Amino acid sequence: MKENIFEQYAEEYDVWYEEHRFLYQSELDRVKRFLPSDTSRIIELGVGSGRFAVPLAIPSGMEPSIALGRMAYKRGIAIVRGRVEFLPVRQSSCQAVLLMFVICFLADPMVALQEIHRILVPGGFLVIGFIRRDEKSGIKENNNRKKGKFLAHARFYTCQEVAMLLESSGFHLKETDSRDEICIIRAEKR
Secondary structure, eight states: OOOHEEEEEEHHHHHHHTTTTHHHHHHHHHHHTTSOOTTTTTEEETTTTTTTTTTTTEEEEEEEEHHHHHHHHHHOEEEEEOTTTOOOOOOTTTEEEEESGGGGSSSSHHHHHHHHHEEEEEEEEEEEEETTTTTTOTTTTTTTTHHHHHHOOOOOBOOHHHHHHHHTTTTTEEEEEOOEEEEEEEEEEO
């Protein structure tokens, strides 16, 4: 059902970033400081329409939605179709993984984080961003009607819950930025 909403409303999903440029740019700026300057061995999982991968110079992405994957491909991202829980990516092949606003849509985040751990090189890292449950957010309250239909299918987490999931999956937390309603964590593969 979650995937169908992204297929059915892919254009609407993508337009949100144009209509909310300030918020989008703020999120990009925050994520950029967590990534290395060489992004050639980074993959964005749940790349969507490529709104993070393209400006962050991330060359490849994995996306379950055909419609969103096509948008990312048209923006120059090499796309692999798949799900985070079953990554069609070689073991120890990625320097870093970006996972933006995806964990809230996963049926089993622990399985997904273990898969991410598997594809990272030793010392590789995950940058994960998500809307915090413990913050009152206009986004979560569906004041934004366009994102509301997507977020109605989301499960929100606190920063502490995600930190515990990461630790349990073999990651070591390196840095957290939990300003506003968005939490971004950089975690290294142990």
